[in-house]
Amino acid sequence: xxxxxxxxxxxxxxxxxxxxxxxxxxxxxxxxxxxxxxxxxxxxxxxxxxxxxxxxxxxxxxxxxxxxxxxxxxxxxxxxxxxxxxxxxxxxxxxxxxxxxxxxxxxxxxxxxxxxxxxxxxxxxxxxxxxxxxxxxxxxxxxxxxxxxxxxxxxxxxxxxxxxxxxxxxxxxxxxxxxxxxxx
Amino acid sequence: xxxxxxxxxxxxxxxxxxxxxxxxxxxxxxxxxxxxxxxxxxxxxxxxxxxxxxxxxxxxxxxxx
Numbered sequence: 001x002x003x004x005x006x007x008x009x010x011x012x013x014x015x016x017x018x019x020x021x022x023x024x025x026x027x028x029x030x031x032x033x034x035x036x037x038x039x040x041x042x043x044x045x046x047x048x049x050x051x052x053x054x055x056x057x058x059x060x061x062x063x064x065x066x067x068x069x070x071x072x073x074x075x076x077x078x079x080x081x082x083x084x085x086x087x088x089x090x091x092x093x094x095x096x097x098x099x100x101x102x103x104x105x106x107x108x109x110x111x112x113x114x115x116x117x118x119x120x121x122x123x124x125x126x127x128x129x130x131x132x133x134x135x136x137x138x139x140x141x142x143x144x145x146x147x148x149x150x151x152x153x154x155x156x157x158x159x160x161x162x163x164x165x166x167x168x169x170x171x172x173x174x175x176x177x178x179x180x181x182x183x184x
Numbered sequence: 185x186x187x188x189x190x191x192x193x194x195x196x197x198x199x200x201x202x203x204x205x206x207x208x209x210x211x212x213x214x215x216x217x218x219x220x221x222x223x224x225x226x227x228x229x230x231x232x233x234x235x236x237x238x239x240x241x242x243x244x245x246x247x248x249x
Contacts, residue, residue, distance in 0.1 A: 006244055019239040022246065023221060026191045029249040036193045040222070047224050050248035058244075061221035061230060067190045069219040069232065070245060074209030076201050083216045083241040087233060092212055094205055096244050108240050124213045145249040152195040176202040 002131070003054040005098035006080075009105070010058050016109055021059045024050070025070040028077040029153060031146025040065055076176070082108045088122070094176035097131025 010020035024047045030036040037043045040062070047060055063069040073081065074094075080101050082091035090111065091104035111120060142149045210217060218233035235241035 003246075010242065013242070017239045018242055019235050020242040020244075021235055022244050024224070025245050025247050027247045027249045029195050030193055031249065034249050036191045038191065044224065046248050051224065053248070060224040061232075062224055063219075063221060065191070069221060071190075072210075072217050072219055073245065074201075074205035076205045076245075078244070078246040079205070080245070081216070081241075081243045083236045083243065085236055085238060085240065087216045087218075087236055089210055089212050089214050089216050090240075092209070094202055096246070101242070105240070105242060112240055122213055124211060141249065149195065149249060175197065175199050176205070178203070178206070 002096050002098045003050075003056065006096065006101070007055065007057060009098055009102055013105060013109075017112075018105065018109070019059075021061055022056060023069055024060055024062045025077070026067055027145075029142055029145050029149040031142070031149030031152075033144065033146040034149075037065060084108060084112055090122075093129055095129075095131065097129055100129040100131060 006020070006022075010018070014020070024043065027034060027036050027046065034046050034049065035042065037046070043062055043065065047062060050056065051060055067075070073079065074092075076094050078096050080091070080093045080096040081089065082101070082104050084090045090108040091101070093100060093104070111122065114120070115122075139150075142153055216233070216236065218231050221230050221232055222228070223230050235243065
């Protein structure tokens with residue numbers, strides 16, 4: 001997760017009427033040290049550990065134990081949304097890449113601040129986004145969660161990578177990347 | 185009734201979740217749904233829509249792991 005980068009983003013845009021929050025979901029990679037939640041107390045404890053470890057100053061909001069908010073918004077592990085005043089969805093991303101989020105945020109602020117004078121009418125569009133994956137930090141995170149988190153991730157991921165090398169129909173190695181090699 | 189499978193104890197990849205996110209989750213230009221959430225620091229319940237009442241809301245979902 002790009003927690004530190006998102007903290008920096010939140011801090012830089014706080015004086016531009018941007019309210020930043022982190023919604024705490026289920027554990028994506030539970031392990032012996034940070035287990036899956038069986039109660040809201042479990043969730044609170046893990047969320048506080050996250051807040052302290054990652055220096056989170058943003059408001060942390062806990063989803064309920066059933067993951068109602070998480071499910072409502074698409075249930076992927078680390079998504080980011082930008083929502084305009086009044087509830088208009090301006091940005092939706094399957095993963096959190098701070099650089100792409102900032103690009104979306106600048107556009108959102110431009111729209112909010114200038115739409116009346118420019119007579120802008122919003123419309124739907126889609127685009128691909130990209131970010132750098134720091135695999136060493138990700139592995140540190142798995143190790144911090146516990147040995148089970150490491151082994152749970154290693155097995156299926158290795159299989160996917162091997163399969164993707166030989167089978168065009170195999171699951172892509174980057175979840176949320178729908179591109180498949182063509183035959184033409 | 186609680187969905188035990190939501191809080192899984194063992195990770196396994198769910199690539200279909202990303203397809204569902206693209207197709208079925210709320211879309212850009214739609215109205216954002218509001219859900220009650222608990223503030224970690226105060227314990228108070230917050231309506232998600234309060235986040236965008238007066239400001240642009242920048243919302244990241246995630247967990248420690």
